[in-house]
Amino acid sequence: MTLPKSFDAAEAEPRIYAEWEGSNAFAAGANAQRDETFSIVIPPPNVTGSLHMGHAFNNTLQDILIRWHRMRGFDTLWQPGTDHAGIATQMVVERELAKSGRSRTDFSREDFLDLVWEQKRKSRGNIRSQLQRLGASCDWAREAFTMAGAPGDPEGAPGGQNFHDAVIRVFLELYEKGLIYRGKRLVNWDPHFETAISDLEVENLEVDGFMWHFKYPLANGETYTYVERDADGNVVLEEERDYISIATTRPETMLGDGAVAVHPSDARYAPIVGKLCEIPVGPREHRRLIPIITDDYPDPDFGSGAVKITGAHDFNDYAVARRAGIPCYRLMDTRARMRDDGDAYAEAAMRAQEIVSGLKLSDAEIDAINLVPDELRGLDRFEARERVVEAITEEGLAVMTTDEEGNAVPLVERKKIMAPYGDRSKVVIEPMLTDQWFVDAEKIVGPAIEAVKTGETTILPESDRKVYFHWLENIEPWCISRQLWWGHRMPVWYGFDLAREGFRDDEGDGALDPVEVGRLLSHQHLLRGEERHHAAHDFESVRRQFDDVLAGLPTPLNHARVVEVADREAALHTIAESLAEYSVSQDPTHLVYPVWQDPDVMDTWFSSGIWPIGTLGWPEDTPELRKYFPTSVLITGFDIIFFWVARMMMMQYAIVGERPFDTVYVHALVRDEQGKKMSKSLGNVLDPIDLIDEFGADAVRFTLAVLAAMGRDVKLSKDRIAGYRNFGTKLWNAARFAEMNGAVCGQDGVPEATAPVNRWILGETARVREEVDAALEAFRFNDAAAALYAFTWHRVCDWYVEFSKPLLQGEDEGLKAETQRVMGWVIDQCLILLHPFMPFITEELWDVLAERRKMLIHADWPQYQAADLADAAADAEMRWVIAVIEEVRSVRAQMHVPAGQYVPILATEIDAEGRRAWDRNAALIKRLARIDSLSEVESFPRGTATVALEGTTLGLPLEGLIDVAEEKARLEKTQAKLDKEIRGLSGRLSNPQFAANAPEEVVEEARENLAAREDERARVAEALSRLAEIG
RNA sequence: GGGUGAUUAGCUCAGUGGUAGAGCGCUUCGUUCACAUCGAAGAUGUCGGGAGUUCGAAUCUCUCAUCACCCA
Known part of the structure; x- marks a missing residue:
């Protein structure tokens, strides 16, 4: 039977993939012939996501390494799986609901989560089947999910692998070691999703903005002499001022100012440091006064050199406020609208003024103060900004300048400002002071840095080590709580802190009298009070911890029974009711102590942070964990070095004390052919599945591999892919030729060869095998692919196949038989060596060309040396x-x-x-x-x-055909080329320094080269002179 | 502002001190029985500018210019 003229990828790919899967060819340990292991955990794509070019690139490289090692007999595992992608997945479901006019809050948390699980079930197969189209040889039976086994998971934990339990356990371990803590800190708040996000999920974009300049009048009408000098110290401006000028891009945050700061070296403001000034917004009768302080943060050369400090809405200001003990007043709600809660402005402003005068309040008490003037409450932050600007300008407290026509106008600079945007929501992020959970990253970062420094883990390309170090060495606390429903819920329960001051047992008699119980009933205290919390795997275990606390309280509280309620509000209600009942019945056994679980979930990256151990069965001591951990290689994009790689390093060391991987190979971005980032808005996105449909998976894979130069972006064009599709066809037809001419495929060992052409191709084959192995060993995918391309096309097809024709069709039966054996062997070697790159077409040819003991995916990778075969x-x-x-x-x-x-x-x-x-x-x-x-x-x-x-x-x-002029031109051109080479070579050789300093073989090579060129030159010259005779 | 990388053929890029390369594109010719998704031949370069180290620099050093990305 003769092969068709080309490979039908659309027909063959699914069939071949099914054969691989059906024979368990991808299973961990399949084809293992030695003890060494090789393992890769896949960077988990979003469960609701779909395959984009970056995934295709990333997984092609992983599959090449996996197939190569599997053929070499390593005990190989490619661990697949997906992550639950908290915000993204919740967003998918909410968007779906929005189509029918519903929202998340129309459902109970449990009901909503059921919808998300359903969505997860629907989308999961998507990315998996796309990876299969690509030919990814993952061990699908081990497919993992970062929320497997979590409450509500309709599938339970497949394969007994309960990722949820592992994540909770990690949280608890780190919590107990004091590495996770709860705190009120400034975080990036996404007003659209109403959740905190990490600083890595914020994109800073340059946008058109304004810089306003306002006057903050000094208290009690004080004045000072404001003096400005040039670089030489000459006075350029001197005037009496009764204000300090402040520049801001966010006037609405002035309402929450706690101070004005200037640089300690700034002589202009030295006279007024320590004095008070007035915030020029809000009702005149309740203007707040704030101190003028010094701090290193203000840049004297920027703006007026004075900076307003709004600790609750700006990260730099927050740092200043913390240093100086300045209160941070929160101005907005979770949707970034101006607060509309708490006391009226007049009272709030008064209370804030008392703090300036020395009143000490807790963070919670300060947070309860709402400094938004009544008329601005409930407004959107951008609307509030306009109103504030208008009001100040109207009052004449804007810094003025003159326009082109000489009129006095408020000084408003148009300028580019960097604004933070949520990478998912695309809305402006608001720094917000909220209670969140943090990983004390600074305490666990050490081993992760050390591992790369000592080479325990290698990062490639090397330049990415610096990026890694820079981030880790300046690490910030990692905010891991998210105000979402979809995710691993915090294993933490809260209860009122009844032992706090104010609930004291006045007489110290171990029992509370009615007055004291009545005090407990005062909601105001409970509302403003702090809670105590305990962390545990479940309510039953946390209850025991609360029991222990209650046991230490006076009667009747020590009799209270711990019960779980939905939230804080329910708890207030429950405890009030219970105490009221007690005051009537005096029966302590009916008292209940309500606790409620933290509604927040963990950052998705916290759970994917334990991906290497979690997928292998940790905390169980599984055979897979023992065998495949630490994993061999991680292949991932540079964009998640911080999100994921660095955190995995930290967390694996913190939990199991070992590196998660030997080598991290960081690849660059796939761009379009102009080098632009692929984006939906530019419309330059190439969908890998479309490309596979058009050109076949092998062509797409080979293209990505040959473009994968380390540290360089991949610029992908369809022309390029078409070119490598043609390469597949070329290989196919070489095999077709071999088959038609009786080539013997499927032989054991290297065939004997006598004819120079056959001996030559054996040597060439051995050389390319060495080249491919060396390149892959060094993660130089492009070199490996290019070497195979050149060998297959330009040596095998262009020359060896052509040379073989007269031999295969000649009279010499011995030579013919030898050539048939060598040809068959060479084709087999092409298939084997190309298989990791082009698995489908090679497997198909392997099957068609001979009876084989094993499929190509498990064929033995050759070890012959050029030294033996050449x-x-x-x-x-x-x-x-x-x-x-x-x-x-x-x-x-x-x-x-x-x-x-x-x-x-x-x-x-x-x-x-x-x-x-x-x-x-x-x-x-x-x-x-x-x-x-x-x-x-x-x-x-x-x-x-x-x-x-x-x-x-x-x-x-x-004779008669030759064009003398043309022949002369041709020879002269050859001569010129030879002359140039001869000049270069003889120039070098005539330099005594060259002979003295250059290595022996270089000198020798140059000498031989020169002799050969001179010989050729002489012949050309002779031909030219003969031509001259005719001419 | 800090950092990283880049600048080589028309385009996209390899090339870690020893005679400048590949793919695509372009020009000419070619349907001989593996392949027109092909074959043969050909043209195209001050390796961004400048300086230095070296017997020798696309490659190492410095500097300038331009571009890109990351972090503030």
Whole structure:
């Protein structure tokens, strides 16, 4: 049976993939023939996501390494799975609900989560089947999910792998070691999703903005002399001022100012440091006064040099406020609207003023103060900004300047400002002071840095090490709580802190009297009070912790029974009711103590942070964990070095004390052919599945591999993919030729060869095998792919297949049989070596060409050495044969000899070696160069086109056909090229320093080279002078 | 502002001190029985500018310019 003319990828790919899967070819340990293991955990894509070019790239590289190791007999595991992508997945479901006018809050948390689980079930197969289209040979039976086994998971924990329990356990371990804490800190708040996000989920974009300049009047009408000097110290401005000028891009936050700061070295403001100034917004009768302080943060050369400090809405201000003990007043609610809660403005402002005068309040008490003037309450932050600007301007407290016509106008600079945007929501992020959970990253970062410094873990390319170090060495606390429903819920319960001051047992008699119980009933205290919390795997275990606390309280509280309620509000209600009942019944056994679970969930990256151990079964001591951990390689995009790689390093060390992987290979971005980032808005997105449909998975994979130069972006074009699709067809047709000519595939071992052409290709094959192994060993995917391309196309197809034709179709049966064996072997080697890159087409050919013991996916990777297979004499001979053919072809083309016409050829001065080479390869040369005979002559007849080669000069007698001018031009061009080379070589050789300093072999090579070039030059010169005679 | 990388053929890019390369594109020729998703031949470069180290620099150093990305 003859093969069809090309490979039908659409038909074959699913069929072949099914055969692999059906025979468990991807299973962990399949084809293992040695003890060494090789394992990769897949960077988990979002469960609701779909495959984009970056995934295709990333997984192609992983599959190449996995298949290569599996064929080499390593005990290999490629661990697949997806993550639950908190915000993204919740967003998908909410968007779906929005279509029918519903929202998340129309459902109970449990009901909503059921919808998300359903969505997860629907989307999960998506990315998996896309990876399968690509040919990814993951062990799908082990497919993991970062929320597997969480409450509500309808599938339970497949394979007994309960990722949820592992995540909770990690949280508790870190919590108990004091590495996770709860605190009120400034976080990035996403007003759209109403959740905190980490600083990595914020994109800073440059947008058009304004800088306003306002006057903050000094308290009690005080004045000072404001003096400005130039660089030489000369006074350029001197005036009496009763205010300090402040520049801001966010006037609405002035309402929450706690101070004005200037640099300690700034002489202009030295006279007023320590004095009070007035915030020029809000009702005049309740203007707040704030102190003027010094701090290193303000830049004296920027704006007025004075900065307003709004600790609750700006990260820099927050740092200043913390240093100086300035209160941070929160101005907005969870949707970034101006607060509309708490006391009226007049009372709030008064209370804030008391703090300036020395009143000490707790963070919670300060947070309860709402400093938004009544008329601005409930407004959107941007609307509030306009109103504030208007009010100040109206009052005449804007700094003025003159416009082109000389009118006085408020000074408002238009300028580019960096604004933070949520990477998912695309709305402006609001720094917000809230209670959140944090990982004390600084305490666990050490081993992660050390591991890369000592080389325990290698990061490639090396330049990415710096990025990694820079981030880790400046690490900030990691906010891991998210105000979402979809995710691992915090295993933390809260209860009122009844032991706090104010609930004291006045008499110390171990029992509370009615007055004291009545005090407990006061909601205000409970509302404003702090809670105590305990962390545990479940309510039952946390209850015991609360029991212990209650036991230490006075009667009747020590009798209270711990019950779980929905939230804080329910708890208030429950405890009030219970105490009221007690005050009537005086029966302590009916008292209940309500606790409620933290509603927040953990950052998705916290759970994917334990991906390497979690997927292998930790905390159980599984055989897989013992065998495949630490994993061998992580292949991932540079964009998640911080999000994921650095955190995995930290967390694996913190939990199991070991590196998660030996090597991290960081790849760059896939861009379009102009080098632009692929984005939906630009419309330049290439969908890998479309490309696979059009060109086949092998072509897409090979293209990505050959473009994967380390540390460089991949610029992808369809032309390029089409080119490598053609490469597949080329391979296919070489195999087709081999099959049609009785090539023997499926032999054991390397065939014996006597003919130079066969000996030559054995050596070439061994060389490319070494090259491919070396390149893959060094993660140089592009070098490996390029070497295979050049070998398969330019050595096997262009030369070896052509050379083989006269032998396979010739009379010499022995030579024919040898060539059939060598041809079959060479084709087999191409299939084996290309399989990691182009798995489908190679597997198909492997199957068609011979009966095999195993599928190609499990074929043995060769180990032969060029040192054993290469034959220098055969190499030299074939180089000469190729040179003869190329030169003759070149002359023919330039002299316009019809392509199909056979011509005689003449030789002068042919040496014995040349004669032998000719004789042995005459059939090949004659056929490939279209020559009918070779005769030796003393000298060429008139009208001969000459070819100068090492050891001989060949001539094509073209009497009457030759164009003298053209031939002269051709020879002169050759001569010029030779002259240039000779000049370079002799220049070097005549320099005594060269001989003295350069290595022996370099000098020797140059000398030989020069001799050969000079020999050729002499022949060309001779030909030219002969031509001159005719001319 | 800090950091990283880049600048090589028309385009996209390899190339870690020893005679400048690949793919695509372009020009000419070619339907001989593996392949027109092909074959043969060909053109195209002050390796961003400048300086230095070296017998020798696309490659190492410095500097300038331009671009890109990351972090403030």
